Amino acid sequence: MEYFENLINEFPFLWSIMKFLIIILFVFFIINYLRKYLKKKIPNLTVRYKSQKGVEIIGYIVLLIIIIIYFTGTIKDFTVIIGLFTAGLAFTLQELILSIAGSVYIFLVKVYTPGDRIEINGIKGDVIDVDSIYTTMMEIGQWVNSDNYTGRIVKLSNAFVFKGPVYNYSQDFPFIWDEFNLPIRYGSNIDLAKSIIIKTATETLSEYTMNSKAQWNAVVNKYYIEDAQVDPTLAITLTDNWIQFNLRYIVDFKKRRLTKHVLHDKIRKEIEKTNDAVILASTTLEVIKIPDVKIDLKTPINT
Structure with a gap:
């Protein structure tokens, strides 16, 4: 025991550093312990995530205060220390500082x-x-068609919120508009085709349409934006080869691919029941006239 006391008296700076490291490790231990405790005790995923993040933020603030008090002996020089720190590292760590500022901006x-x-x-x-x-994301798209996961987890610097647009598919209004085209052959019963497509879409998308109307009204009241049609709509275009039916509808932002599959399948089955009154078109070539070819068999062929 006397040996350690002599060592401390001989190397006070070393002992000071050791005490500081012990305090920091203790704070990290408390943060980690509380995160694990909350993970076990809170079943709700959203509440658990926010609680764990709250513990992290409070822990970092406590660490910052401990560092200031430990090395200065008082907190009154806090602004001076922050000013010197910012001036010294602003250039070399500008991306890191911008990322931290971005995280604060994202949360606030x-x-x-x-x-x-x-x-x-x-x-x-x-x-x-x-x-x-x-910001960590589960990537969708890229080489995978439609909005399916690729399996890659992407980490993106929070600084990007200041460098370009952020497209949010679900904030305030968790629905998106989607559309697809159906080619209908000329000579088909067009009124019947329109009826089939609109009826099928209305029945299939009734839940999305009903849920989206109330939320869209809230968006219109919150932002400077004109009202929009959330019920399925159909537009017809005459082309050289067929009558093109464009169906536009609203759908849950995570179910775009599945909903399009269901609509295509149901419309196909309904069209098949019409006994060729409505026919889906395909690219065709129509031969108007074969030119006349005259062959004179009496004329000798020179060899």
């Missing part, structure tokens, strides 16, 4: 939250985590 303004589907910096995916530096 609620640009997006975990669970939202966004597109930022040309990358599209579902947000699965937002920390003080990075």
